[in-house]
Protein backbone atom coordinates (compact mmCIF):
# COMPACT_ATOMS: atom_id res chain seq x y z
CA UNK A 307 0.00 0.00 0.00
CA UNK A 308 1.68 3.19 -1.18
CA UNK A 309 0.11 5.52 1.39
CA UNK A 310 1.00 3.27 4.25
CA UNK A 311 3.34 5.10 6.59
CA UNK A 312 3.51 4.08 10.19
CA UNK A 313 0.99 2.06 12.10
CA UNK A 314 -2.60 1.65 10.98
CA UNK A 315 -4.87 2.61 13.87
CA UNK A 316 -8.64 2.40 13.62
CA UNK A 317 -10.62 5.15 15.37
CA UNK A 318 -14.25 4.70 16.30
CA UNK A 319 -16.76 5.67 18.96
CA UNK A 320 -20.25 5.19 20.21
CA UNK A 321 -20.69 8.02 22.66
CA UNK A 322 -23.96 7.77 24.53
CA UNK A 323 -24.95 7.82 28.19
CA UNK A 324 -28.30 6.08 28.32
CA UNK A 325 -30.93 6.93 30.91
CA UNK A 326 -33.20 3.90 30.76
CA UNK A 327 -36.18 5.98 31.89
CA UNK A 328 -35.82 8.53 29.04
CA UNK A 329 -37.22 8.18 25.48
CA UNK A 330 -35.10 6.07 23.06
CA UNK A 331 -32.90 7.71 20.42
CA UNK A 332 -32.08 6.64 16.86
CA UNK A 333 -30.14 7.76 13.81
CA UNK A 334 -31.85 11.14 13.50
CA UNK A 335 -30.88 12.06 17.06
CA UNK A 336 -27.25 11.13 16.42
CA UNK A 337 -27.27 13.07 13.14
CA UNK A 338 -28.52 16.12 15.01
CA UNK A 339 -25.54 15.84 17.38
CA UNK A 340 -22.46 14.22 15.82
CA UNK A 341 -22.52 11.28 13.40
CA UNK A 342 -19.33 11.21 11.34
CA UNK A 343 -17.95 8.58 8.99
CA UNK A 344 -14.42 8.01 7.66
CA UNK A 345 -12.54 11.16 6.69
CA UNK A 346 -15.17 13.40 8.27
CA UNK A 347 -13.65 12.35 11.61
CA UNK A 348 -10.16 13.55 10.69
CA UNK A 349 -11.59 16.74 9.20
CA UNK A 350 -13.49 17.48 12.41
CA UNK A 351 -10.40 16.84 14.56
CA UNK A 352 -8.52 19.38 12.44
CA UNK A 353 -11.15 22.12 12.90
CA UNK A 354 -10.60 25.08 15.18
CA UNK A 355 -13.89 24.24 16.94
CA UNK A 356 -14.40 20.46 16.63
CA UNK A 357 -17.76 18.84 17.28
CA UNK A 358 -16.31 15.58 18.63
CA UNK A 359 -15.52 15.19 22.32
CA UNK A 360 -12.02 15.98 23.54
CA UNK A 361 -10.89 12.38 23.92
CA UNK A 362 -11.21 11.86 20.16
CA UNK A 363 -9.41 15.08 19.25
CA UNK A 364 -6.80 14.54 21.98
CA UNK A 365 -6.00 11.06 20.71
CA UNK A 366 -5.79 12.14 17.08
CA UNK A 367 -3.70 15.24 17.80
CA UNK A 368 -1.27 13.28 19.99
CA UNK A 369 -0.90 10.56 17.37
CA UNK A 370 -0.24 13.22 14.71
CA UNK A 371 2.43 14.79 16.87
CA UNK A 372 4.16 11.53 17.70
CA UNK A 373 5.15 10.84 14.11
CA UNK A 374 3.95 9.10 10.97
CA UNK A 375 0.88 6.92 11.40
CA UNK A 376 -2.03 5.90 9.23
CA UNK A 377 -5.30 6.81 10.87
CA UNK A 378 -8.18 4.60 9.84
CA UNK A 379 -11.23 6.62 10.86
CA UNK A 380 -14.31 4.41 11.03
CA UNK A 381 -17.39 5.94 12.72
CA UNK A 382 -17.94 8.55 15.43
CA UNK A 383 -21.52 8.35 16.71
CA UNK A 384 -22.10 10.80 19.56
CA UNK A 385 -25.45 11.80 20.99
CA UNK A 386 -24.27 12.59 24.52
CA UNK A 387 -26.68 11.82 27.33
CA UNK A 388 -30.03 10.51 26.15
CA UNK A 389 -32.32 7.54 26.49
CA UNK A 390 -31.56 3.99 25.35
CA UNK A 391 -30.25 3.62 21.80
CA UNK A 392 -32.86 2.13 19.48
CA UNK A 393 -31.74 -1.48 19.06
CA UNK A 394 -32.29 -1.58 15.30
CA UNK A 395 -30.06 1.45 14.89
CA UNK A 396 -27.46 -0.06 17.22
CA UNK A 397 -27.34 -3.18 15.04
CA UNK A 398 -26.91 -1.01 11.94
CA UNK A 399 -24.11 0.92 13.58
CA UNK A 400 -22.41 -2.26 14.73
CA UNK A 401 -22.62 -3.68 11.20
CA UNK A 402 -21.21 -0.49 9.71
CA UNK A 403 -18.32 -0.54 12.18
CA UNK A 404 -17.60 -4.21 11.54
CA UNK A 405 -17.67 -3.81 7.76
CA UNK A 406 -15.34 -0.83 7.85
CA UNK A 407 -12.96 -2.54 10.29
CA UNK A 408 -12.84 -5.70 8.17
CA UNK A 409 -12.22 -3.67 5.03
CA UNK A 410 -9.39 -1.83 6.78
CA UNK A 411 -7.48 -4.95 7.85
CA UNK A 412 -4.66 -5.45 8.55
CA UNK A 413 -4.80 -3.05 11.48
CA UNK A 414 -2.07 -2.44 14.08
CA UNK A 415 -4.32 -0.99 16.77
CA UNK A 416 -7.86 0.12 17.59
CA UNK A 417 -8.88 3.21 19.55
CA UNK A 418 -12.42 3.69 20.86
CA UNK A 419 -13.55 7.11 22.10
CA UNK A 420 -16.44 5.47 23.91
CA UNK A 421 -18.62 6.92 26.65
CA UNK A 422 -19.28 3.54 28.23
CA UNK A 423 -22.82 3.88 29.58
CA UNK A 424 -24.83 2.80 26.56
CA UNK A 425 -27.92 0.64 26.84
CA UNK A 426 -30.08 -0.30 23.89
CA UNK A 427 -33.81 -0.82 23.89
CA UNK A 428 -33.02 -4.53 24.10
CA UNK A 429 -29.59 -5.12 25.64
CA UNK A 430 -27.80 -3.67 28.69
CA UNK A 431 -24.23 -3.48 27.33
CA UNK A 432 -23.78 -2.27 23.74
CA UNK A 433 -20.29 -0.98 24.58
CA UNK A 434 -19.15 -4.49 25.54
CA UNK A 435 -20.69 -5.83 22.33
CA UNK A 436 -18.76 -3.32 20.20
CA UNK A 437 -15.45 -3.98 21.96
CA UNK A 438 -15.93 -7.72 21.48
CA UNK A 439 -16.84 -7.19 17.83
CA UNK A 440 -13.60 -5.26 17.31
CA UNK A 441 -11.64 -8.01 19.09
CA UNK A 442 -13.22 -10.62 16.83
CA UNK A 443 -12.18 -8.66 13.76
CA UNK A 444 -8.59 -7.80 14.71
CA UNK A 445 -7.72 -10.93 16.68
CA UNK A 446 -6.03 -11.34 20.08
CA UNK A 447 -2.71 -9.61 19.39
CA UNK A 448 -3.79 -6.18 18.17
CA UNK A 449 -4.09 -3.61 21.00
CA UNK A 450 -7.54 -2.20 21.66
CA UNK A 451 -7.73 0.83 23.92
CA UNK A 452 -10.80 2.83 24.87
CA UNK A 453 -11.19 6.06 26.75
CA UNK A 454 -14.36 6.23 28.83
CA UNK A 455 -16.45 8.84 30.59
CA UNK A 456 -16.25 8.63 34.36
CA UNK A 457 -19.98 7.84 34.32
CA UNK A 458 -19.36 4.54 32.58
CA UNK A 459 -20.84 1.26 33.82
CA UNK A 460 -18.07 -1.30 33.32
CA UNK A 461 -18.95 -4.85 32.29
CA UNK A 462 -16.69 -7.89 32.34
CA UNK A 463 -17.06 -8.01 28.53
CA UNK A 464 -15.67 -4.48 28.18
CA UNK A 465 -12.60 -5.39 30.24
CA UNK A 466 -12.04 -8.78 28.62
CA UNK A 467 -12.18 -7.49 25.04
CA UNK A 468 -9.75 -4.59 25.51
CA UNK A 469 -6.13 -4.06 26.55
CA UNK A 470 -6.66 -0.83 28.47
CA UNK A 471 -9.61 1.30 29.54
CA UNK A 472 -8.76 4.90 30.41
CA UNK A 473 -11.41 6.81 32.34
CA UNK A 474 -11.70 10.57 32.94
CA UNK A 475 -10.49 11.59 36.35
CA UNK A 476 -12.45 14.82 36.70
CA UNK A 477 -16.10 15.65 37.28
CA UNK A 478 -16.97 18.19 35.90
CA UNK A 479 -15.02 16.61 33.05
CA UNK A 480 -12.08 18.86 32.27
CA UNK A 481 -9.55 16.18 31.31
CA UNK A 482 -11.13 14.59 28.25
CA UNK A 483 -8.46 15.88 25.90
CA UNK A 484 -5.69 14.78 28.29
CA UNK A 485 -7.16 11.27 28.51
CA UNK A 486 -7.20 11.09 24.71
CA UNK A 487 -3.54 12.10 24.72
CA UNK A 488 -2.84 9.48 27.40
CA UNK A 489 -4.55 6.83 25.26
CA UNK A 490 -2.24 7.70 22.36
CA UNK A 491 0.77 7.28 24.66
CA UNK A 492 -0.51 3.92 25.87
CA UNK A 493 -1.15 2.87 22.27
CA UNK A 494 2.49 3.55 21.43
CA UNK A 495 3.61 1.47 24.41
CA UNK A 496 1.42 -1.45 23.40
CA UNK A 497 2.58 -1.19 19.78
CA UNK A 498 6.07 -1.64 21.22
CA UNK A 499 6.97 -4.44 23.58
CA UNK A 500 4.67 -3.66 26.49
CA UNK A 501 1.84 -5.97 27.50
CA UNK A 502 -0.95 -4.37 29.51
CA UNK A 503 -2.39 -6.39 32.38
CA UNK A 504 -5.54 -5.18 34.13
CA UNK A 505 -7.23 -6.01 37.42
CA UNK A 506 -10.92 -5.17 37.75
CA UNK A 507 -13.31 -4.96 40.69
CA UNK A 508 -16.89 -3.71 40.66
CA UNK A 509 -18.51 -2.88 43.98
CA UNK A 510 -22.23 -3.33 44.68
CA UNK A 511 -22.42 0.44 45.20
CA UNK A 512 -24.47 2.86 43.10
CA UNK A 513 -23.24 6.28 44.14
CA UNK A 514 -25.87 8.97 43.42
CA UNK A 515 -24.57 11.20 40.62
CA UNK A 516 -24.39 14.32 42.83
CA UNK A 517 -21.94 12.54 45.17
CA UNK A 518 -19.43 11.91 42.38
CA UNK A 519 -17.68 15.28 42.27
CA UNK A 520 -13.91 15.09 42.15
CA UNK A 521 -12.69 18.43 43.52
CA UNK A 522 -13.38 17.10 47.02
CA UNK A 523 -15.41 14.41 48.76
CA UNK A 524 -15.23 10.62 48.84
CA UNK A 525 -14.92 10.12 45.09
CA UNK A 526 -12.28 12.81 44.54
CA UNK A 527 -10.25 11.41 47.43
CA UNK A 528 -10.01 7.91 46.01
CA UNK A 529 -9.13 9.18 42.54
CA UNK A 530 -6.38 11.38 43.97
CA UNK A 531 -5.06 8.53 46.10
CA UNK A 532 -4.98 6.24 43.07
CA UNK A 533 -2.86 8.73 41.16
CA UNK A 534 -0.18 8.63 43.85
CA UNK A 535 0.38 4.96 42.94
CA UNK A 536 1.24 5.55 39.27
CA UNK A 537 4.83 4.54 38.54
CA UNK A 538 6.97 2.62 36.09
CA UNK A 539 4.86 -0.50 36.68
CA UNK A 540 1.40 1.00 36.99
CA UNK A 541 0.24 2.50 33.68
CA UNK A 542 -3.23 3.65 34.60
CA UNK A 543 -5.68 3.67 37.48
CA UNK A 544 -9.26 4.35 36.49
CA UNK A 545 -12.22 4.55 38.86
CA UNK A 546 -15.68 4.67 37.33
CA UNK A 547 -18.32 6.39 39.44
CA UNK A 548 -20.96 4.87 37.18
CA UNK A 549 -24.23 6.09 35.74
CA UNK A 550 -27.12 5.14 37.99
CA UNK A 551 -29.96 5.70 35.50
CA UNK A 552 -28.59 3.07 33.12
CA UNK A 553 -30.19 0.60 35.54
CA UNK A 554 -28.04 -2.29 34.27
CA UNK A 555 -26.47 -5.44 35.78
CA UNK A 556 -23.03 -3.80 35.35
CA UNK A 557 -23.96 -0.80 37.51
CA UNK A 558 -21.62 -0.30 40.46
CA UNK A 559 -18.51 1.72 41.16
CA UNK A 560 -15.64 0.07 39.26
CA UNK A 561 -11.88 -0.01 39.75
CA UNK A 562 -9.43 -0.74 36.95
CA UNK A 563 -5.70 -0.96 37.50
CA UNK A 564 -3.61 -1.48 34.38
CA UNK A 565 0.04 -2.42 34.78
CA UNK A 566 2.91 -3.15 32.48
CA UNK A 567 2.44 -6.89 32.75
CA UNK A 568 2.38 -7.20 36.54
CA UNK A 569 -0.88 -8.83 37.57
CA UNK A 570 0.08 -9.20 41.22
CA UNK A 571 0.61 -5.45 41.57
CA UNK A 572 -2.55 -4.67 39.59
CA UNK A 573 -4.61 -6.87 41.89
CA UNK A 574 -3.07 -5.62 45.10
CA UNK A 575 -3.78 -1.98 44.24
CA UNK A 576 -7.22 -2.69 42.81
CA UNK A 577 -8.28 -4.48 45.96
CA UNK A 578 -6.86 -1.74 48.19
CA UNK A 579 -8.83 0.95 46.33
CA UNK A 580 -12.09 -1.00 46.38
CA UNK A 581 -11.77 -1.80 50.08
CA UNK A 582 -11.15 1.81 50.99
CA UNK A 583 -14.31 2.93 49.19
CA UNK A 584 -16.44 0.10 50.50
CA UNK A 585 -15.41 1.00 54.04
CA UNK A 586 -16.68 4.57 53.62
CA UNK A 587 -19.65 3.87 51.34
CA UNK A 588 -22.07 5.78 53.60
CA UNK A 589 -20.31 9.00 52.54
CA UNK A 590 -21.97 8.73 49.11
CA UNK A 591 -25.15 10.34 50.40
CA UNK A 592 -26.71 13.31 48.57
CA UNK A 593 -27.30 16.64 50.29
CA UNK A 594 -30.45 17.91 48.57
CA UNK A 595 -32.58 20.97 49.35
CA UNK A 596 -36.35 20.64 49.07
CA UNK A 597 -38.17 22.46 46.27
CA UNK A 598 -40.03 24.58 48.84
CA UNK A 599 -36.80 25.69 50.53
CA UNK A 600 -35.17 26.47 47.16
CA UNK A 601 -38.10 28.75 46.29
CA UNK A 602 -38.22 30.42 49.70
CA UNK A 603 -34.48 31.13 49.51
CA UNK A 604 -34.81 32.70 46.05
CA UNK A 605 -37.67 34.93 47.24
CA UNK A 606 -35.58 36.08 50.23
CA UNK A 607 -32.54 36.85 48.05
CA UNK A 608 -34.72 38.86 45.69
CA UNK A 609 -35.80 41.07 48.61
CA UNK A 610 -32.50 41.34 50.49
CA UNK A 611 -29.56 42.27 48.27
CA UNK A 612 -27.06 42.08 51.12
CA UNK A 613 -27.13 38.27 50.98
CA UNK A 614 -24.90 36.51 48.44
CA UNK A 615 -26.39 35.43 45.14
CA UNK A 616 -26.87 31.68 44.73
CA UNK A 617 -27.09 29.08 41.99
CA UNK A 618 -29.75 26.35 42.16
CA UNK A 619 -28.96 23.18 40.25
CA UNK A 620 -32.08 21.48 38.97
CA UNK A 621 -30.21 18.19 39.26
CA UNK A 622 -33.30 16.09 38.60
CA UNK A 623 -33.75 17.50 35.09
CA UNK A 624 -30.18 17.28 33.83
CA UNK A 625 -29.99 16.81 30.05
CA UNK A 626 -26.42 15.66 30.71
CA UNK A 627 -27.95 12.60 32.37
CA UNK A 628 -30.77 12.00 29.91
CA UNK A 629 -33.23 14.52 31.35
CA UNK A 630 -35.39 16.34 28.82
CA UNK A 631 -34.58 19.82 30.14
CA UNK A 632 -38.24 20.73 30.25
CA UNK A 633 -39.59 20.29 33.76
CA UNK A 634 -41.28 23.42 35.12
CA UNK A 635 -41.53 22.74 38.85
CA UNK A 636 -38.87 25.31 39.75
CA UNK A 637 -40.06 27.83 37.15
CA UNK A 638 -43.66 27.57 38.26
CA UNK A 639 -42.80 27.70 41.96
CA UNK A 640 -40.51 30.72 41.58
CA UNK A 641 -43.08 32.52 39.40
CA UNK A 642 -46.00 31.90 41.73
CA UNK A 643 -43.94 32.95 44.77
CA UNK A 644 -42.94 36.20 43.02
CA UNK A 645 -39.17 35.57 43.22
CA UNK A 646 -37.21 38.50 41.77
CA UNK A 647 -34.05 38.76 39.69
CA UNK A 648 -33.99 35.10 38.79
CA UNK A 649 -32.50 33.72 35.58
CA UNK A 650 -33.22 30.15 34.50
CA UNK A 651 -31.62 28.12 31.74
CA UNK A 652 -31.69 26.31 29.58
CA UNK A 653 -35.29 25.22 29.08
CA UNK A 654 -35.51 22.78 26.19
CA UNK A 655 -38.75 23.45 24.28
CA UNK A 656 -38.54 23.58 20.49
CA UNK A 657 -42.25 24.36 20.09
CA UNK A 658 -42.08 27.36 22.40
CA UNK A 659 -38.87 28.65 20.82
CA UNK A 660 -40.41 28.32 17.35
CA UNK A 661 -43.49 30.21 18.45
CA UNK A 662 -41.35 33.03 19.82
CA UNK A 663 -39.40 33.16 16.55
CA UNK A 664 -42.64 33.95 14.70
CA UNK A 665 -42.92 37.08 16.83
CA UNK A 666 -40.81 40.18 17.46
CA UNK A 667 -38.55 41.15 20.35
CA UNK A 668 -40.71 43.08 22.83
CA UNK A 669 -43.92 41.19 22.06
CA UNK A 670 -45.89 39.61 24.88
CA UNK A 671 -47.73 36.30 24.54
CA UNK A 672 -49.05 33.35 26.53
CA UNK A 673 -46.02 31.04 26.79
CA UNK A 674 -46.90 27.39 27.15
CA UNK A 675 -43.87 25.51 28.57
CA UNK A 676 -43.56 21.79 27.94
CA UNK A 677 -46.80 21.40 25.99
CA UNK A 678 -45.42 18.36 24.13
CA UNK A 679 -43.94 16.02 26.76
CA UNK A 680 -45.82 16.25 30.06
CA UNK A 681 -45.58 12.98 32.02
CA UNK A 682 -44.77 11.72 35.50
CA UNK A 683 -41.21 13.06 35.18
CA UNK A 684 -42.07 16.43 33.64
CA UNK A 685 -44.86 18.97 34.30
CA UNK A 686 -46.25 21.69 31.96
CA UNK A 687 -46.65 25.38 32.89
CA UNK A 688 -48.11 28.45 31.17
CA UNK A 689 -47.70 32.17 31.89
CA UNK A 690 -47.56 35.50 30.10
CA UNK A 691 -44.08 36.11 28.69
CA UNK A 692 -42.27 38.96 26.93
CA UNK A 693 -39.63 38.24 24.31
CA UNK A 694 -36.27 39.75 25.30
CA UNK A 695 -34.07 38.20 22.61
CA UNK A 696 -34.14 35.86 19.62
CA UNK A 697 -31.12 33.93 18.28
CA UNK A 698 -30.16 31.00 16.06
CA UNK A 699 -28.49 29.50 19.15
CA UNK A 700 -25.10 28.89 17.53
CA UNK A 701 -22.39 29.69 20.05
CA UNK A 702 -18.81 28.75 20.91
CA UNK A 703 -18.31 27.06 24.28
CA UNK A 704 -16.14 28.99 26.72
CA UNK A 705 -16.54 27.02 29.94
CA UNK A 706 -13.07 25.89 31.01
CA UNK A 707 -14.32 22.33 31.07
CA UNK A 708 -15.69 19.89 28.62
CA UNK A 709 -16.94 22.15 25.84
CA UNK A 710 -14.41 24.93 25.73
CA UNK A 711 -13.79 26.07 22.19
CA UNK A 712 -16.34 23.63 20.75
CA UNK A 713 -19.13 24.61 18.37
CA UNK A 714 -22.41 24.38 20.28
CA UNK A 715 -25.78 24.48 18.59
CA UNK A 716 -28.71 25.22 20.89
CA UNK A 717 -31.11 25.55 17.95
CA UNK A 718 -33.51 28.51 17.67
CA UNK A 719 -33.25 30.21 21.05
CA UNK A 720 -35.18 32.91 22.86
CA UNK A 721 -34.87 34.80 26.14
CA UNK A 722 -38.28 35.26 27.76
CA UNK A 723 -39.30 37.46 30.67
CA UNK A 724 -41.78 35.54 32.81
CA UNK A 725 -42.73 37.62 35.85
CA UNK A 726 -39.35 38.57 37.36
CA UNK A 727 -37.70 35.48 35.91
CA UNK A 728 -35.67 35.46 32.69
CA UNK A 729 -35.84 32.08 30.99
CA UNK A 730 -33.57 30.95 28.15
CA UNK A 731 -35.55 28.60 25.88
CA UNK A 732 -33.59 26.42 23.45
CA UNK A 733 -34.55 23.88 20.75
CA UNK A 734 -31.76 21.29 20.90
CA UNK A 735 -31.50 19.61 24.29
CA UNK A 736 -28.36 20.53 26.28
CA UNK A 737 -27.37 20.86 29.88
CA UNK A 738 -26.58 24.39 31.00
CA UNK A 739 -22.84 24.13 31.59
CA UNK A 740 -21.61 27.55 30.58
CA UNK A 741 -22.48 31.16 31.58
CA UNK A 742 -22.42 31.84 27.84
CA UNK A 743 -25.75 30.03 27.60
CA UNK A 744 -27.15 33.18 29.25
CA UNK A 745 -24.69 35.88 28.29
CA UNK A 746 -24.76 35.21 24.56
CA UNK A 747 -28.41 36.27 24.70
CA UNK A 748 -27.87 39.48 26.69
CA UNK A 749 -28.70 38.01 30.11
CA UNK A 750 -26.21 38.85 32.87
CA UNK A 751 -25.22 36.06 35.25
CA UNK A 752 -23.35 38.50 37.50
CA UNK A 753 -26.45 40.65 38.08
CA UNK A 754 -28.83 37.80 38.95
CA UNK A 755 -29.78 37.16 42.58
CA UNK A 756 -30.62 33.54 41.78
CA UNK A 757 -29.45 31.48 38.82
CA UNK A 758 -31.24 28.20 38.05
CA UNK A 759 -29.39 25.74 35.81
CA UNK A 760 -30.62 22.49 34.38
CA UNK A 761 -27.46 20.55 35.11
CA UNK A 762 -26.31 18.04 37.70
CA UNK A 763 -22.72 19.12 38.22
CA UNK A 764 -20.99 20.08 34.98
CA UNK A 765 -22.05 23.72 35.39
CA UNK A 766 -19.70 23.92 38.37
CA UNK A 767 -16.59 24.46 36.23
CA UNK A 768 -17.99 27.25 34.06
CA UNK A 769 -19.98 29.02 36.79
CA UNK A 770 -17.21 28.78 39.42
CA UNK A 771 -16.09 32.40 38.89
CA UNK A 772 -19.59 33.48 39.98
CA UNK A 773 -20.53 30.75 42.44
CA UNK A 774 -18.05 28.99 44.74
CA UNK A 775 -19.24 25.58 46.03
CA UNK A 776 -20.82 27.00 49.20
CA UNK A 777 -23.27 29.01 47.04
CA UNK A 778 -24.48 26.00 45.08
CA UNK A 779 -27.78 24.35 46.05
CA UNK A 780 -28.94 21.00 44.66
CA UNK A 781 -32.73 20.93 44.40
CA UNK A 782 -34.86 17.89 45.21
CA UNK A 783 -37.48 18.45 42.49
CA UNK A 784 -39.00 15.58 40.47
CA UNK A 785 -37.38 14.54 37.17
CA UNK A 786 -35.70 11.86 35.09
CA UNK A 787 -32.34 12.36 36.81
CA UNK A 788 -33.47 12.77 40.41
CA UNK A 789 -30.77 11.66 42.90
CA UNK A 790 -33.67 10.58 45.10
CA UNK A 791 -33.68 6.85 44.32
CA UNK A 792 -37.21 6.45 45.62
CA UNK A 793 -38.47 8.26 42.51
CA UNK A 794 -37.67 5.29 40.23
CA UNK A 795 -38.57 1.69 39.76
CA UNK A 796 -35.20 -0.06 39.38
CA UNK A 797 -35.16 -3.45 37.75
CA UNK A 798 -31.75 -3.80 36.07
CA UNK A 799 -29.38 -3.73 39.04
CA UNK A 800 -27.86 -6.88 40.50
CA UNK A 801 -29.30 -6.91 43.99
CA UNK A 802 -28.45 -6.46 46.76
CA UNK A 803 -26.76 -3.15 45.99
CA UNK A 804 -25.93 -0.22 48.28
CA UNK A 805 -27.62 2.16 49.17
CA UNK A 806 -30.88 0.67 47.88
CA UNK A 807 -30.14 -2.35 50.01
CA UNK A 808 -28.55 -1.03 53.18
CA UNK A 809 -27.42 -4.51 54.18
CA UNK A 810 -25.63 -5.18 50.86
CA UNK A 811 -22.38 -6.99 51.47
CA UNK A 812 -19.13 -7.31 49.55
CA UNK A 813 -16.21 -9.64 50.00
CA UNK A 814 -12.88 -8.81 48.31
CA UNK A 815 -11.86 -11.29 45.60
CA UNK A 816 -9.67 -14.14 46.77
CA UNK A 817 -6.82 -13.48 44.32
Ligand SMILES: [Zn+2]
Pocket residue numbers: 455456457479
Ligand atom coordinates in the same frame (compact mmCIF):
# COMPACT_ATOMS: atom_id res chain seq x y z
ZN1 LIG B 1 -19.93 12.02 32.47
